Amino acid sequence: MTAIHISNVQKRYQSLQALGGVSLSIEEGEFFGLLGPNGAGKTTLISIIAGLIRADAGSVSIHGHDVVTDFRAARRKLGVVPQELVFDPFFTVRETLRLQSGYFGLPNNDKWIDEVMENLDLTNKADTNMRALSGGMKRRVLVAQALVHKPPVIVLDEPTAGVDVELRQTLWKFISRLNREGHTIVLTTHYLEEAQAMCKRVAMMKLGKVVALDTMSSLIRRISGSQLIVHLKAGDLPPDLQHLVLHAETGSQLSTLGRKYSLKVNEYMEVETILARLRESGAVIDEMQLQQADLEDIFLEITGTGAPQ
């Protein structure tokens, strides 16, 4: 079954086209990543999925329920962890979670609330007022709040932005478990290595459009091969190797003198050729390293920008 079906969604803010016709289907049980640089439209798309804002055109359904015409049924299937921390400061953690359960018509939900709190290391804060919690703890409550009604589809918008390593690990352990148990997970994150580790399939967005949609493994294969990083302490890269340059750092960008290049290498044999050409041209290598391409390189190649901030 399709968990989220997005069909030609468009959204404009005055003269700005935030989403220019996004179509995407996410199947039940997937662990899906939504990536893109700042302003790509990820939060706008998530807000439309959550029924918080209306698309100008197109449609979104969750487990077959349209988010506009069948809002309540769609909302029941969905748990959203938003980017921003918004709470009523006068309630305790447990009260906050009970209220949220009530909103979904689940008055006797304490067993699951306890389990969620336990899994997010919130148990000893259950009776603490929201206003007395640290930012990281508040973020845990946001996650717990999204899960109170055991939604089959869970959308997390930058859940680990600015949180410590401990919370990231706790969160990923719990989210992975929910995914293994069949929940569909959709994630946006600033941390590409996190997306690479967790997501099986990703969509990359840029300026309101999906510019790449593939499994993580084919995306990684797309930028085939590796990169050879060479730090030259004398001489420079000969012109006939310039076409291989992925990144270059020179002079003041480096803590040491010289020039540093990342070169695209498709086969290991090519390393030999590159080294021979450098030697012939009089360049002197200070350090070198061979690295597998990762999601960051692909992101750079596809969106033309650095990692999302």
Ligand SMILES: Nc1ncnc2c1ncn2[C@@H]1O[C@H](COP(=O)(O)OP(=O)(O)OP(=O)(O)O)[C@@H](O)[C@H]1O
């Ligand atoms: N309420 C709004 N009014 C006007 N413009 C908006 C509004 N919300 C978003 N935008 C604009 O729409 C575009 C898409 O924003 P959106 O927040 O969806 O991007 P994003 O991919 O989530 O970015 P980020 O990674 O920074 O969160 C941006 O150019 C943003 O400035």
